[in-house]
Amino acid sequence: MIKGYQKELSNIYEKLRTTEQQNLKKRRDEISKKHPEIIELDTKIQKFCLNLSLSILKGTLTETDLNNLRDTITNLRARKYELLVSKGYSQEYLNLYYHCHKCKDNGFIGTGNSKCSCYKNKLIKLYYKDSDLEDAVKDNNFNNFDINLYSSHKIADDKYSPRRNMENILETVKGNYIPNFNNHDNNLLFYGNSGTGKTFLSWCISKDLLDAGFLVVYKTSDELIKGLRDIRFNNNSALEELIINCDLLIIDDLGAEQITEFSATELFTLINKKILKKKKMLISTNLSLPMISKLYSERIYSRLVGNFKLCKFYADDIRIQINLKRK
Template identity: 45%
Template sequence: MNNLHSKVMARYEAIRKEEETRQKERKAEIYQRIPLIAELETQMSLNSLNVARVHLRDQDNADREIARLKEENLNLRQNKMELLVSNGYPMDYMDLKHHCRKCNDSGFFQGRKCTCYNNLLAEIVYEESDFHEMLNDNSFETFDESLFDATTVHAGSNKTARQQMRENLEIARTYVRDFPIHLDNLYFYGPSGTGKTFLATSIAKALLQEGQVVVYRTASQLMEDIKDIKFRDNKELEQLLTDSDLLILDDLGTEMVTDLAKTEVFNLINLRLLHKKKMLISSNLSLGSIRDKYSERLSSRIAGEFILVAFFGDDLRNAKGQRKILRFRRRMK
């Protein structure tokens, strides 16, 4: 997580260099196919140079001469665009392109970080984490309901694990579909290996594909981030955790729950709620356990501001492991 700002700026530099190279290639193509455009550009450059010379000479008719040269350049530019269009090219074909038209790939707009800055920042954090590997395997499309028990009715819910997971899948799909227009937060809770992380990362993958800034952190990773922010003044990381479109906090309760952890986890969750920034938290802990392990105020915030989504059933990791063994044995025959 060190030097995040430097890495973001290096990414912008690479983007600019790539686009400058592409512009040179487009210009070379045009000069070869339409040589007259090269002549027009040469004349426009000469006219611009002459404008500067007229300024320096301070002639009596300088204003008139400058106006004439500028008018001539406008006509030359118009001729250039007409030549491009008549030869099947867009008028701006030779212009330098920018990934972000707001900041022109500088990362800053009107003295503040551009929205694309956070996108690049999230992308770099994502690339440096294990999250991208999880996204390769997890998605709504790879959901396999046969992994969930369809016979045993769970006490207190009158549903099997498969029925509950179908319902949870629909909640997740609806959450993604309505993401731009709702302010909902999700709290996934239940035993380990019941599909919480799978569904959380499936939501993340779908939102990332729609251009949302999603940050995924385990509770242990979050505590390391908080130390980085507090003791190394990592402003970029702090902004990412507080301002991302969705923060996924996985395995809450598995980290070392110190007084610092209790305070900082609550502060982050509370800050995002105040700023109307959405969250998805997954945990093995019920609200009662959250109260006992963290605080009454944290469990109260979750109860009041999050949609509670229950998970139950057998540990899916055991079922997946058994399937791998069976596939291996089939190959041995």
């Protein structure tokens, strides 16, 4: 996990606990004013509970006495609940509220400090927030992927029909890339004309991975270069950490950014660093492979061709472009 997230989560839990303690105090104050007898009863119960714990610790009471004390507490509690309900409150009104009963809003369970399921859910929420994908994947996901938009008629030069081609890509993605995401360091390069579904598919992949608890960060090439500039000149280390160490970095629309010596050098450094660190990338581009080699340095081209699985996107049908635009 990227450093920073752990701290952020522990702050979230601390805030939850503090807020609930304040809420409980407000409820107690309210009851104390309106029905002081209930608070008296509650204080009495707390005293008995403390006595019980101390007696168990010290071993000062016999088992029979302990059981009598337990019975007294149970009876007093029942009385308190009855009173609360008779005054129109829920019987839990004077209890501390937990958002998660399993970990009592600590995020961890037991002495082994194993993470609670709520911890993972909160982490996913944070990941979504930082991914820049929260809105995009609401509608753009596998539930809305329509293979029928791809024609089954073969286009002259291509080996497969657009549909068969897309089925092959989907098989790679859904059959291996996503389910085995933890066990490979495969990079993907989606290339082909605009309107053939590259961005859409990258969003579909993102949603599945985010929901599985992976940190996916999405940047258009333009945003990425701006980010790299911010890292280089303003020491934006939080952004650097995010871009370098996220589980998957998506660079959308490579070639749409203004290509300068700075951008090309920074891009190469980033791609190279991520390959060395085995941090996965998905790059999509409208450029053809020869155009990539023409517009970027030979070393970027060779990294892309040598270290990425190349997925060519194509479609001969205008419907696809219309439908994708509509989405």
